[in-house]
């Protein structure tokens with residue numbers, strides 16, 4: 001766990017309301033694994049008060065890590081205005097990342113919206129010769145270009161809610177199609193996106209006995225397991241009824257989550 | 264003084280990094296320099312006493328914001344703090360409230376964690392040994408569902424080495440039975456305090472709720488019952504509504520407000536309680552930096568706790584300790600105890 005000021009090398013708009021920020025930190029870049037996140041303090045004042053969590057979406061070279069974020073409120077709006085050279089307080093890398101697939105498995109990476117962030121990092125690690133990547137967006141303007149993602153060699157299957165690009169419908173349709181028409185494969189699914197999408201992915205994989213890891217979001221205060229604020233209901237209430245997204249996750253096997261409790 | 268400090272420190276850093284290559288003579292020199300440096304640092308005496316408890320400095324963590332002391336390690340070495348107040352413990356583990364449990368507010372946050380904790384037994388087995396190993400001064404925050412249960416938790420800590428004190432939470436707004444229900448009634452507060460004292464061999468600090476008409480009467484009740492000290496304040500009750508869905512943003516509806524937003528309220532409660540009792544008072548509520556901490560000390564708190572600020576800046580406590588030292592130096596105050604309660608009111 002590193003707590004330091006990282007210098008912004010770039011902070012560019014890459015799609016509608018979506019920004020890619022490069023932050024300089026050798027220590028974080030070195031330790032980051034796909035699925036890890038950082039807690040960023042967007043301003044030095046007391047409002048906004050809490051740090052904001054963001055997945056690490058890529059590491060470049062020795063001392064640069066990237067985050068891909070969407071403006072959804074006050075904190076991300078402030079971040080979008082950070083200029084080159086500005087220093088932001090960053091805590092990370094945090095959490096438990098993705099477990100790598102078994103050698104015989106075909107990893108299928110499924111992203112919804114800006115949930116593509118941790119998926120990009122995982123896709124880079126796995127390589128296009130091994131993994132399949134499907135991404136859903138609301139509309140074509142929100143699509144993050146694969147050059148920007150460092151995923152030029154991937155054939156990304158796209159779905160949009162409004163049909164302005166790729167398949168008209170949800171990314172989960174693409175996933176369902178693929179697994180049902182490639183029954184001989186041994187797939188392993190990795191997903192991140194909005195909760196309704198993850199619920200569908202969980203149901204779809206569970207009913208077919210496909211292993212599935214999801215990266216979850218939750219409101220967070222500390223990011224390190226100290227406040228218990230980021231609870232999410234566990235599927236089995238044997239010992240521990242809640243997981244803490246920051247330290248038990250953010251990546252979980254989907255079967256361990258009580259999806260019916262997630263809003 | 265300031266420049267002396269800076270120099271001393273750089274000498275130490277320099278020598279330290281090369282010390283393995285030094286012979287015996289050099290290491291004696293190094294040792295002598297280290298002592299000199301230490302003496303400069305030690306000129307400011309940050310020690311404070313809370314009754315029989317002596318702390319190396321007046322800065323503690325606030326319960327529920329620093330886990331069991333290990334979560335922010337290695338960023339914060341708990342051994343450097345005045346004390347570590349751990350998450351509120353109950354006899355049995357408790358899973359806490361359904362999410363969402365937290366929501367941000369202007370310069371503050373609401374929490375309804377519901378006192379989720381691993382229970383006394385696991386704490387003693389899994390968490391305490393590490394804290395002891397780190398030479399941390401440990402204060403255990405406790406709560407119960409009944410007056411009797413408060414006594415049982417205290418009894419469970421009796422004779423346990425490595426625990427320096429008990430902080431009794433009679434003021435948590437987030438649990439149905441227990442918590443604040445005990446702390447809003449002076450008579451019940453007194454009974455809880457007596458029950459804990461009867462079952463304890465450690466200093467007992469009672470943590471008061473600000474959600475009362477007159478905090479002084481509750482403070483006096485705890486004092487009369489024999490409390491060794493008081494922590495002031497726990498969170499203020501509050502709520503936030505999601506206007507799109509027209510539902511409360513916290514699943515529990517009500518939560519406890521903390522952070523800078525509550526600081527002036529907390530400071531005034533501390534001031535009032537200091538005036539009302541003779542036992543030591545620990546001040547907390549919205550402290551973010553050493554200037555905030557100084558306000559509480561000047562108002563008469565013998566120590567402070569830092570809560571929500573740990574989320575903003577994990578090293579907030581360490582920065583505050585250093586800030587207090589520098590302030591004392593600049594103001595020519597040799598012992599921080601000389602500063603406590605020096606507020607001048609016309």
Ligand SMILES: Cc1cc2nc3c(=O)[nH]c(=O)nc-3n(C[C@H](O)[C@H](O)[C@H](O)COP(=O)(O)OP(=O)(O)OC[C@H]3O[C@@H](n4cnc5c(N)ncnc54)[C@H](O)[C@@H]3O)c2cc1C
Pocket residue numbers: 037048052053054055056067068069070071072073074075076077114117118216217218219220245250
């Ligand atoms: C582990 C983790 C990884 C994340 N990775 C990314 C990422 O890579 N890119 C990205 O754009 N976002 C990511 N998020 C979500 C991001 O943290 C929130 O969008 C951000 O905190 C919103 O801050 P704000 O001040 O702009 O919005 P606010 O004004 O605080 O809130 C605006 C809206 O965002 C929601 N929100 C606020 N905080 C969170 C949160 N922590 N998680 C989910 N929703 C939240 C609020 O409920 C509200 O609806 C991640 C969250 C988690 C927990």
Ligand SMILES: Cc1cc2nc3c(=O)[nH]c(=O)nc-3n(C[C@H](O)[C@H](O)[C@H](O)COP(=O)(O)O)c2cc1C
Pocket residue numbers: 227229325326327328350351374376378404432435470496497498520521522523525547548549550568569570571572
């Ligand atoms: C997430 C969270 C959990 C808390 N848990 C406890 C607790 O278990 N016991 C307790 O006595 N106080 C608890 N508190 C209250 C704090 O210890 C403290 O009294 C309050 O937050 C005010 O201080 P602050 O503004 O510095 O945070 C909690 C506060 C927060 C924010």
Ligand code: FES
Pocket residue numbers: 219220221222223224225226227228229230244245246247
């Ligand atoms: S955010 Fe504090 S425990 Fe997870």
